[in-house]
Amino acid sequence: MQEVISLAHGNGGKLTQELIRDIFLPRFNNPFLAPLADSAIFKIDRKKLAFTTDSYVIKPLFFSGGDIGKLAISGTVNDLAVMGAKPIFISCGLIIEEGFPLSTLKKIIFSMEKTARKAKVCVITGDTKVVEKGSADGIFINTSGIGIIPPGINLGLEYVKIGDCIVISGTVGDHSVAILSEREELGFKESVRSDCNPLYSLVEKLKPYWEGIKFMRDPTRGGLAGVLNEVVRGQKFSIELWEESIPLREETVAISELLGMDPLYLANEGKIIFFIKPERAEHILQVLHSHPLGKKASIIGRVVSQPLGKVYLKTSVGTKRVLDMFIEDQLPRIC
Numbered sequence: 001m002q003e004v005i006s007l008a009h010g011n012g013g014k015l016t017q018e019l020i021r022d023i024f025l026p027r028f029n030n031p032f033l034a035p036l037a038d039s040a041i042f043k044i045d046r047k048k049l050a051f052t053t054d055s056y057v058i059k060p061l062f063f064s065g066g067d068i069g070k071l072a073i074s075g076t077v078n079d080l081a082v083m084g085a086k087p088i089f090i091s092c093g094l095i096i097e098e099g100f101p102l103s104t105l106k107k108i109i110f111s112m113e114k115t116a117r118k119a120k121v122c123v124i125t126g127d128t129k130v131v132e133k134g135s136a137d138g139i140f141i142n143t144s145g146i147g148i149i150p151p152g153i154n155l156g157l158e159y160v161k162i163g164d165c166i167v168i169s170g171t172v173g174d175h176s177v178a179i180l181s182e183r184e185e186l187g188f189k190e191s192v193r194s195d196c197n198p199l200y201s202l203v204e205k206l207k208p209y210w211e212g213i214k215f216m217r218d219p220t221r222g223g224l225a226g227v228l229n230e231v232v233r234g235q236k237f238s239i240e241l242w243e244e245s246i247p248l249r250e251e252t253v254a255i256s257e258l259l260g261m262d263p264l265y266l267a268n269e270g271k272i273i274f275f276i277k278p279e280r281a282e283h284i285l286q287v288l289h290s291h292p293l294g295k296k297a298s299i300i301g302r303v304v305s306q307p308l309g310k311v312y313l314k315t316s317v318g319t320k321r322v323l324d325m326f327i328e329d330q331l332p333r334i335c
Contacts (some may be wrong), residue, residue, distance in 0.1 A: 012221030047301035050085035051145035065194030069111035076145040077198040082216035085147030119198035165281035170296040173263030195270030212280030229325040241301035293295035
């Protein structure tokens with residue numbers, strides 16, 4: 001462990017994992033937290049519930065395709081959705097810097113209301129703190145959410161087997177590129193939009209096909225490669241990705257190459273990774289294609305036996321490249 005906290009501790013990579021496993025998990029360890037899933041799963045009066053929390057810090061606060069308010073609601077809804085839970089309630093905590101424009105706050109809250117209405121969730125509790133000027137970067141938002149998992153839905157890494165297909169619901173890396181384009185004023189504002197969206201409606205469409213889905217994750221911090229590295233950690237399988245099958249926008253690829261970044265590690269805020277039985281993959285893919293948020297869905301790889309606990313990419317020229325987990329972030333404070 002490093003002696004002080006760095007930005008890399010918050011990027012979802014190796015240092016984040018060290019922080020969780022060396023400091024947080026030993027102190028708070030319990031059966032609900034130990035899986036380190038997107039949401040904790042528990043039962044009350046025979047009802048299966050999912051509970052999640054997240055904090056949102058982003059610069060700029062408004063970007064092509066969204067803003068910090070839309071991001072906060074969408075992110076919490078999505079963390080519940082990938083557990084198979086129907087999101088029902090959300091809390092909202094605001095830390096606002098002294099001098100923050102009231103007109104900007106109103107825009108953010110309006111965006112949260114609009115996104116919550118779209119996702120069919122209610123913001124039922126909250127808190128506001130104001131700190132001295134210079135003590136925060138404008139505004140930070142924390143949202144927690146609770147959802148109900150319908151009977152018959154059982155998702156988890158323990159169900160994943162060798163041969164299962166890996167599907168992504170759309171193009172990857174767009175969120176990070178949209179943020180970077182506006183932050184650094186690169187002139188690509190109109191060509192690249194964040195994928196920020198609540199995804200429960202996409203998950204809900206797959207209800208008739210739950211028996212074919214083993215596990216889901218949303219590839220936010222750390223991107224596709226980073227999240228899949230979290231998935232294989234400590235497991236008795238590895239993951240093979242196919243470069244030619246991974247959906248990428250031309251603009252995202254071009255900007256990533258220009259800046260020396262790998263889009264497979266860039267954050268997404270409107271995508272889901274599915275682990276699916278191979279015999280059901282094509283059928284589920286067709287269902288995803290019928291939804292506006294799944295039109296670019298693609299089968300991008302499979303679960304394999306070797307090399308154990310690794311994620312690797314079969315490139316378009318026939319070589320193999322190990323996709324390790326990053327230590328330093330390519331772009332800090334994305335979500």
